[in-house]
Amino acid sequence: xxxxxxxxxxxxxxxxxxxxxxxxxxxxxxxxxxxxxxxxxxxxxxxxxxxxxxxxxxxxxxxxxxxxxxxxxxxxxxxxxxxxxxxxxxxxxxxxxxxxxxxxxxxxxxxxxxxxxxxxxxxxxxxxxxxxxxxxxxxxxxxxxxxxxxxxxxxxxx
Numbered sequence: 001x002x003x004x005x006x007x008x009x010x011x012x013x014x015x016x017x018x019x020x021x022x023x024x025x026x027x028x029x030x031x032x033x034x035x036x037x038x039x040x041x042x043x044x045x046x047x048x049x050x051x052x053x054x055x056x057x058x059x060x061x062x063x064x065x066x067x068x069x070x071x072x073x074x075x076x077x078x079x080x081x082x083x084x085x086x087x088x089x090x091x092x093x094x095x096x097x098x099x100x101x102x103x104x105x106x107x108x109x110x111x112x113x114x115x116x117x118x119x120x121x122x123x124x125x126x127x128x129x130x131x132x133x134x135x136x137x138x139x140x141x142x143x144x145x146x147x148x149x150x151x152x153x154x155x156x157x158x
Contacts, residue, residue: 021133029053066157072143
């Protein structure tokens with residue numbers, strides 16, 4: 001079915017880009033949970049879902065006043081917001097819809113929520129989502145590095 005819907009591979013490319021970016025974001029949350037707390041907690045949080053890890057990292061960041069910590073927390077909050085769309089993509093199929101109107105039949109490709117069918121992602125939205133995920137992952141890399149360097153140096157994060 002996918003070959004009939006994604007003839008030129010644009011859907012697969014955008015889905016792949018967004019998932020690679022989210023893989024990076026997930027990895028960064030693990031790094032944060034290794035570096036930010038003073039106590040070792042990795043075994044306890046290993047089974048947490050990404051949203052839970054983001055919440056925990058953001059809570060840990062609250063103990064550290066300073067702009068670098070606030071910047072990381074803000075970026076993680078955006079990642080959590082993007083999870084809604086990531087999960088829609090991950091758990092629903094790309095489908096070809098045949099629509100009938102007075103003008104005849106048309107078709108539209110979209111990822112459609114199986115639960116209620118009301119949430120749809122069309123190609124342009126998916127491509128914009130993938131670009132935002134890639135940009136956010138890149139920004140998070142920089143923010144995590146600054147936070148880890150700041151924590152290790154013992155300086156303030158102002």
